[in-house]
Amino acid sequence: MSISQSNEKSFGLKSVIPFFTVVFLIxxxxxxxxxxxxxxxxxxxxxxxxxxxxxxxPEYMPVSVVFAxxxxxxxxxxxxxxxxxxxxxxxxxxxxxxxxRFLERDFLFNWFVFVMIVIGFGTLTWIIVSLYFRVFLDYIxxxxxILLTIAFYPLITWLLGxxxxxxx
Amino acid sequence: MxxxxxxxxxxxxxxxxxxxLIFGRSQTRLIEEIxxxxxxxxxxxxxxxxxxxxxxxxxxxxxxxxxxVYSDNEFLRAENAELKSQLAASTELEVDNLRxxxxxxxxxxxxxTITASRIVxxxxxxxxxxxxxxxxxxxxxxxxxxxxxxxxxxxxIINVAPNSARVLLLNDINSxxxxxxxxxxxxxxxxxxxSMTLKINFMPNEEKALVGDIILTxxxxxxxxxxxxxxxxxxxxxxxxIRIKPAVDLNRLNYVSVIAYEIASFPVLNQEQGEExxxxxxxxxx
Numbered sequence: 001m002s003i004s005q006s007n008e009k010s011f012g013l014k015s016v017i018p019f020f021t022v023v024f025l026i027x028x029x030x031x032x033x034x035x036x037x038x039x040x041x042x043x044x045x046x047x048x049x050x051x052x053x054x055x056x057x058p059e060y061m062p063v064s065v066v067f068a069x070x071x072x073x074x075x076x077x078x079x080x081x082x083x084x085x086x087x088x089x090x091x092x093x094x095x096x097x098x099x100x101r102f103l104e105r106d107f108l109f110n111w112f113v114f115v116m117i118v119i120g121f122g123t124l125t126w127i128i129v130s131l132y133f134r135v136f137l138d139y140i141x142x143x144x145x146i147l148l149t150i151a152f153y154p155l156i157t158w159l160l161g162x163x164x165x166x167x168x
Numbered sequence: 169m170x171x172x173x174x175x176x177x178x179x180x181x182x183x184x185x186x187x188x189l190i191f192g193r194s195q196t197r198l199i200e201e202i203x204x205x206x207x208x209x210x211x212x213x214x215x216x217x218x219x220x221x222x223x224x225x226x227x228x229x230x231x232x233x234x235x236x237v238y239s240d241n242e243f244l245r246a247e248n249a250e251l252k253s254q255l256a257a258s259t260e261l262e263v264d265n266l267r268x269x270x271x272x273x274x275x276x277x278x279x280x281t282i283t284a285s286r287i288v289x290x291x292x293x294x295x296x297x298x299x300x301x302x303x304x305x306x307x308x309x310x311x312x313x314x315x316x317x318x319x320x321x322x323x324x325i326i327n328v329a330p331n332s333a334r335v336l337l338l339n340d341i342n343s344x345x346x347x348x349x350x351x352x353x354x355x356x357x358x359x360x361x362x363s364m365t366l367k368i369n370f371m372p373n374e375e376k377a378l379v380g381d382i383i384l385t386x387x388x389x390x391x392x393x394x395x396x397x398x399x400x401x402x403x404x405x406x407x408x409x410i411r412i413k414p415a416v417d418l419n420r421l422n423y424v425s426v427i428a429y430e431i432a433s434f435p436v437l438n439q440e441q442g443e444e445x446x447x448x449x450x451x452x453x454x
Binding site: 034076 | 178182192206214218288289290291299420421
């Protein structure tokens with residue numbers, strides 16, 4: 001095997017790591033925790049994953065992969081098919097629209113931008129699901145989800161940061 | 169040019185997602201099968217990831233059980249004595265009930281326990297209340313089967329794969345279950361609204377509900393057998409909304425039973441009807 005072939009193979013394996021980290025985050029979201037509070041305010045872990053990889057390694061998180069992640073989450077959560085894929089693709093396009101260099105700054109700035117994104121994500125989720133079921137749904141749970149997602153951001157990005165070292 | 173291509177791809181996936189949202193609503197057979205196949209593929213992965221949590225939980229349960237075994241034993245002895253005294257009266261009532269049903273030619277439906285299953289996944293969302301269990305068509309589970317445990321009803325099967333199935337919980341916004349008030353026998357509909365309590369729809373104006381009233385399944389609809397525990401009235405608001413606290417603690421589910429309920433056929437009535445039709449036919453021939 002030539003060196004170039006070997007490099008191509010390692011690039012190929014590395015390129016799927018971000019995808020699998022986000023799939024792992026989806027699985028963490030659907031585990032039966034048997035805790036009253038958690039079942040209503042589970043943080044959007046996949047949003048953190050997609051945001052992180054779209055900012056720091058966008059070449060490993062193409063829009064088709066984001067779409068697939070969204071569909072997979074909808075299937076495992078039992079949510080309307082297309083809901084999460086739509087929202088995640090929109091978030092990723094927002095990130096690309098801002099430009100990587102804009103977001104690739106210090107952690108606090110990044111976290112602040114993420115807070116804006118998660119508020120938009122949660123609000124859009126609530127609006128779309130309310131329209132889908134044609135019912136004015138209670139929004140207390142979504143506020144809890146937004147707050148918990150913001151709180152989990154440093155931990156998840158720290159874990160993903162360590163994973164990124166493997167990819168780089 | 170590359171940027172344009174990327175935007176076009178993103179636009180395509182946004183449109184695809186919206187199309188899925190619109191057309192997926194109808195829950196076509198194809199979409200249901202795809203959903204089932206994909207979650208079936210992930211069940212083993214979820215179980216592996218869940219193993220540490222499951223093991224820790226089992227261990228803590230074991231220690232807790234050891235700690236309370238003495239007090240539990242005392243309680244169970246007392247309960248056993250009480251149940252024994254109730255058994256005689258209950259048997260007598262059962263015999264009376266059977267005799268009266270025979271007199272009225274009432275046939276009970278049949279309830280078959282299909283399988284016992286473990287919950288492997290929870291939607292953990294404020295908007296969708298469903299769970300995945302580790303039994304599917306291979307175990308005889310079908311769409312529409314009821315899911316219960318020793319405390320009462322939990323939900324019904326809405327999607328089945330060979331080794332797993334999705335259970336729509338009774339507090340999901342799409343859940344509607346025909347129930348009745350145990351005391352008055354008034355038939356109403358129990359509706360979920362994603363909260364931990366349920367609401368009663370179609371309560372007749374002349375009927376009144378009181379906090380503590382027991383709610384049972386009515387058996388209408390053919391999914392749940394009649395007279396299974398559903399819950400108790402926990403609140404009656406000033407505007408007349410009746411809230412029900414489920415008998416089952418939906419946040420503490422580990423194992424469930426899948427049951428099939430078959431509504432009784434009425435062979436005697438059908439036979440009589442057939443005879444009547446036959447007579448009419450003969451008359452017609454004449």
